Structure formats: C-alpha cells, structure tokens
Amino acid sequence: MKLLFPASAIMGLPVVTVSGGEDVAEVRDVIYSPGLGHLAGLSLNKRGFLSGRRKDVLAAADICAIGRDAVMVRDETCLSSPDDAPAEVGHPESKRNVVGDDVLTEGGVSLGTVRDLVLLSGTAGEVVGYQISTADGGDGYIPLPAQLAVSGSTLVVPEITKEFVVHDLVSLSAAVDDFRAQMGPA
C-alpha cells in the first residue's frame, strides 16, 4: 500500500539529517515545474517560530525521502545556495505555478483546475497525481503519467485520464498503478 499526500501538507515539515538526527531547516514551499514528474526541490525557512526565510534551497537530488513527518536529507551539506543548485531549483521560472491551470484531455474535455500536487511518500518528491476542482464545484484526484505534456496555462493529459478521476487519496493510490499499467512504459 502506497502512502500519498498533498504537497501542501509538507509545508512547515522539519528537514532532518539521517546521519545526525538534527533538524536543520523547515519546508517553506515546493518548487515544481510540470513535465518533470517530480519536485525540482524545496525552498526553506529557518527552524523555529518566526525565524524567517533561509536563503539555501534543497534540490530534489539531495533529498533522501519526503515522509509524513519530516523531509530527510543525508547531512547539512545537502542544502545549497541558489547559485550552486540546479537552475530549476535555484532560479526557477516565475511562471511555473500549476495551481489554477486547466486540465484538458487530448480529446478536448476539461476535467477541472489544479488545486494541489499529490506526492508519493518515501520518495524524493515523485508527483503521481493532481488534486483538481471539477467543473461542478466538487473535488477530485487524477493520476499522472510519468511524462506529461505541458502547454502554457493548460495541462494536456491522456484521454483515458477521465476514467481515472477518483475522490480520495486511497483510491488514487490504486488508480495510479492501473493508469500507468494502461499507459504502458513512458
């Protein structure tokens, strides 16, 4: 059983070193570009109440795992200054926010708009689905293929995605496997 959770749930989680058991920072926001299939990285706050932003960022390659209660890194050297980090993390494009984007199938049917990303627990930030607001005002989740076509403020997803719209994260966990099996290897 895979554990999925929305990306918004990791805001404020501590960043903890595996080797030292120290909390070195906390999550400020996720850095993501559609098409990557995983988070590019995380921006950080200093640890503690009202301590403010930390300049360093955490690139996905330096994350051991993102879990329910903490983001795990090997040691404190995994945090890097924006200039040393990959450009997609250190200096992300300003127009990369997918929240609010329209989700269209290849057949031209709108499934709704993106509300949040859905992450797979225990990975370095693999994005396996989106939480969407459907046209009738409801809430749903859609699985994502490993590769995703992106076009401006619209995300184009495979036609069969509309058969996989589910209403909770537990069903999404199963839907992701079925969906990717049907899609074949990316």
Place this chain on the structure above:
Amino acid sequence: MSETFHQVVGRKVVSRSSAQELGTVSDFLYDGVRRSIAAIVLGHGRKARIVDWKNVTGFGADAVMVSDDDALREPADERESQACSGKRGLVGKRALTETGNELGTVDDVVFDPGDGRVLALVVAGRERPAEGLLGAGSYAAVMEAEQDPVT
C-alpha cells in the same frame, strides 16, 4: 548481559582510587558512528560533568566505577554542553524513519555494560535492534525504513 537506560539513571558513580562518590548518572552521550556510549553524564545543568567511557573501569549493578577523581571533566564542546542540559539524550526523542515517518518516542535504550555498545532501542513499546539506528541528534533518532509501519 545488558542494562537499560532507565535501570542506570540515578546510579552512583564512585572513584576507584579514592572511594569517593562523585555523583549519579543522569544521561549518556551517544556515539553514532560506533553505535555505543561515548561518555556518561553526571548531574544536570552547569554543574554537570562528563566521564569518557574509557575511564569507566566497572559498570556494576550498584555503582559505576571510574578510574580516579580526575576522570570527571567539564563539557568540552557544544555537543557535550547540550548533553549536560539534557538536550541530546536518546530517551524521550522522537524516532523517525529514514523515509520521514514518525515511529513514536524512544522509551528506553538497551546497552552492554561491558563495552558500552548500544544493543537496541525501545520505541513505542517495541524493541528494535540498534543496527537499524542510522543517526541520532538533538531533534530525532533516525531508524531504517524496514521499521516503518506504513509502507
């Protein structure tokens, strides 16, 4: 032969050469690389003192014997100062898996009084072998993911 942290806290520490009682055990300083006890902490706060494990000559049921009165020293660095103020003890720390999920609180530590090796941690009522302990610090004890209940 093993002892647990809770059995040992409060045990008196006696100098072998002078037969003086130097204090009582309040905490351990844990060596994450060797998975063993690096030193014993006596007392609390500013008056706390440290005895390196190599100066412990006998870990008995009624007293911890140390070589002489000079075995007691003041904390030498920040890590040791934190240990003296009780911030680094394993017991009471949250236990996290390397995948970032919380297992519960470290309730007790089982160790070998002969060589100071940590044998197991008791987390949320379950004894878990020390081989699964990857690191421990001021925030958490980090355990291998095999110990993870959710995946």
